[in-house]
Amino acid sequence: MRKAKWLMIFFAFMLAVSFIYAGGKKEEEGSGAAAPEPKKDVTLTVVWHGGVCADMLLELAKDWTAISGVKVEGALVGYGPAWHDKIASEFAARGSGFDLACWDSQSIGEFAGGGHCVLLNPYIEKSDKLNMSDWSKEMLARYGEYPDGSGKIYALPVNADSEGMHYRKDLFEDPDEKAGFKTKYGYELAIPQTWQQLRDIAEWFTRPPDLYGLGMMGGREYDYLTSVTNCLVWVFGGELWNPATYEIKGYIDSPASIDGVKFYIDLMEFCPPGVETWGWDEVNVAFQTGKVAMAHNWFYFFGAMDDPEQNPYSDVTGFAILPGGIGRDGMFRREFSMGGQGIGISKYSKHVQEAWEFIEWYEQKEQQKRYGAVCQTGRQDVLDDPAWLGGNDYNRLFRVAFNYTNDYWHLPEYAILLDILQEETHNAITGKKTPEQAMADCADRQEKILEKAGYEIERTPKIDVPDTKVTPCGKPDVVPIYVD
Numbered sequence: 001m002r003k004a005k006w007l008m009i010f011f012a013f014m015l016a017v018s019f020i021y022a023g024g025k026k027e028e029e030g031s032g033a034a035a036p037e038p039k040k041d042v043t044l045t046v047v048w049h050g051g052v053c054a055d056m057l058l059e060l061a062k063d064w065t066a067i068s069g070v071k072v073e074g075a076l077v078g079y080g081p082a083w084h085d086k087i088a089s090e091f092a093a094r095g096s097g098f099d100l101a102c103w104d105s106q107s108i109g110e111f112a113g114g115g116h117c118v119l120l121n122p123y124i125e126k127s128d129k130l131n132m133s134d135w136s137k138e139m140l141a142r143y144g145e146y147p148d149g150s151g152k153i154y155a156l157p158v159n160a161d162s163e164g165m166h167y168r169k170d171l172f173e174d175p176d177e178k179a180g181f182k183t184k185y186g187y188e189l190a191i192p193q194t195w196q197q198l199r200d201i202a203e204w205f206t207r208p209p210d211l212y213g214l215g216m217m218g219g220r221e222y223d224y225l226t227s228v229t230n231c232l233v234w235v236f237g238g239e240l241w242n243p244a245t246y247e248i249k250g251y252i253d254s255p256a257s258i259d260g261v262k263f264y265i266d267l268m269e270f271c272p273p274g275v276e277t278w279g280w281d282e283v284n285v286a287f288q289t290g291k292v293a294m295a296h297n298w299f300y301f302f303g304a305m306d307d308p309e310q311n312p313y314s315d316v317t318g319f320a321i322l323p324g325g326i327g328r329d330g331m332f333r334r335e336f337s338m339g340g341q342g343i344g345i346s347k348y349s350k351h352v353q354e355a356w357e358f359i360e361w362y363e364q365k366e367q368q369k370r371y372g373a374v375c376q377t378g379r380q381d382v383l384d385d386p387a388w389l390g391g392n393d394y395n396r397l398f399r400v401a402f403n404y405t406n407d408y409w410h411l412p413e414y415a416i417l418l419d420i421l422q423e424e425t426h427n428a429i430t431g432k433k434t435p436e437q438a439m440a441d442c443a444d445r446q447e448k449i450l451e452k453a454g455y456e457i458e459r460t461p462k463i464d465v466p467d468t469k470v471t472p473c474g475k476p477d478v479v480p481i482y483v484d
Helices: 002-029 052-068 081-092 105-113 121-126 137-144 175-185 195-205 224-235 255-270 280-288 299-305 352-362 365-371 395-404 414-429 435-452
Strands: 043-049 071-077 100-104 156-168 212-215 292-298 317-320 336-345
Touching: 043 052, 043 081, 043 352, 052 071, 052 156, 052 299, 052 352, 052 365, 071 081, 081 100, 081 105, 100 105, 100 352, 105 137, 105 336, 105 414, 137 156, 137 336, 137 395, 156 224, 156 299, 156 395, 175 195, 195 212, 195 255, 195 292, 212 255, 212 280, 224 255, 224 336, 224 414, 255 414, 255 435, 280 292, 280 299, 292 299, 299 317, 299 336, 299 395, 336 352, 336 395, 352 365, 414 435
Parallel strands: 043 071, 043 100, 212 292
Antiparallel strands: 100 336, 156 292, 156 317, 156 336
C-alpha cells in the first residue's frame, strides 16, 4: 500500500513537471513571452491607402491571427483625399467603423488635436516588448507626437518615407552624353548635388517628344504639387510659416519662398506636357516608359522601380538623395519633404486593448525586419541592421535622407491649410497668378484660418530668407552626399 501510494505521488510529480516543461518550451519557442489567450469573434479594421505596404501589413497580420485569434482586415482606399476623408469623417461621427488608422504624418495634429486618438504613452510604458527608444526621437515626433515637443505619442511609425530621386544610369554613364554635357556646362555629368545642377541635367536630356529630363508631381489634388515645391521653398531658404509666432505672412510669401516656386516653374520646361496634372502614378509611368531621364519620387516607389516586372529599365535604374540648393543669401541647404504614415488607435474603437496588442506585436523587431524587406520601417535597430542596409540599392540612401526631411504644419487645421497652399501654388505654376500674388494670397488666406481658430499671431520683422530665423540649416559651401 505504501509502495502504491509512493508511485502515485511520483507519477503525479512527473506529470506536473511535464506540463511545466511543455509550457516553458512553448514560451521559449515563441517571441519570449507566452502567447495571448486566443480571442474569438474579434476583428480589427485598419484604414490605409492601398499599396504594397498595406498589403505587407495585412500579410504579416495573418501570423498575429494565428497567435491571438484576432482577425485584422483592411479598409483600403486610394491615396489622396478619399483616404484622408475616410478617416476624418469617421472621427467626426465618433464612429467605430475602424479600430486602427494609418494617417499621413502631417495629419497627426488634425486627428490627435481633435481628440480622436488613443494616447499610447501609458501602453508603451507598461509594455515589456516595446520601448520609446526603439525609434529615434525624430521618428517618433514626426509620425506620432502632438503637440510638437510635448512627448505625447498618439501613433507609431508604420511606414517611414522621404522624397528622393531615381535616374537612368545608362544615360548618365554614356560616354557621349558625358562628353557633350561637360562641353556645354563645364562640369561632369553625375548625380546632382544642387538643384541648379539638376536643372542643367534636365535641360540636357530634354529631347521632345521622345525624351524629357525630369518627371515630378504637379497636380492640384491632395499634396501632389506642394510635396515637391516645399522642397524648393526650403532649399532656397523659405519657410511655410513660423511655428513659434504662427506667422505665415512674411514666410510662404517671402522672396526666398517665391524663389522656390519660380524654380519649379523653370523645371516644368524640361518635363513632359501635362506635368501640372501629375501625381505619383504619372511620374512612375513616365519613367517606366522611358519618357524621362530622372524622376523626383517617394522612396515608397523605389521597390517598384527596382522590379523588372514593373519597370523595364530596372537594370539601368539608379537611386539618389535629392540635391540641395543655394539661396539668395549664398547659403547651401538640403531639405526635402518627408512622407509616410503613423498607425494609431481610434478612441471610438470597441477593441482598444486588442488594437494595442496588435500594434505591440507588429512594431517588434522581428515583424519590422520582415516589413522592411518591402517598405521603409521606422524602427531604429532595423534601420541600423547591416542586413537591411545591404538589402537593395536604396535602403542606405533612405537612412541618410530621412535626416534632411521637413514637414507641413502639425496643426488641427492642416487639411484646410494644405488645400489653400495647393490651390495657390497651382495658380502660380499654371499662370493664373504671378508667384508673388499667389503666395501673398496664400499667406493672407491661411492666416485668416488661424485667426478664426483662435491662434494669436505675433508679428516680427520680415526678412528675405526666413530660414535664418526659424530652423537655420544653411552652410557656406555645397555639402555633397555620397552613400556607398
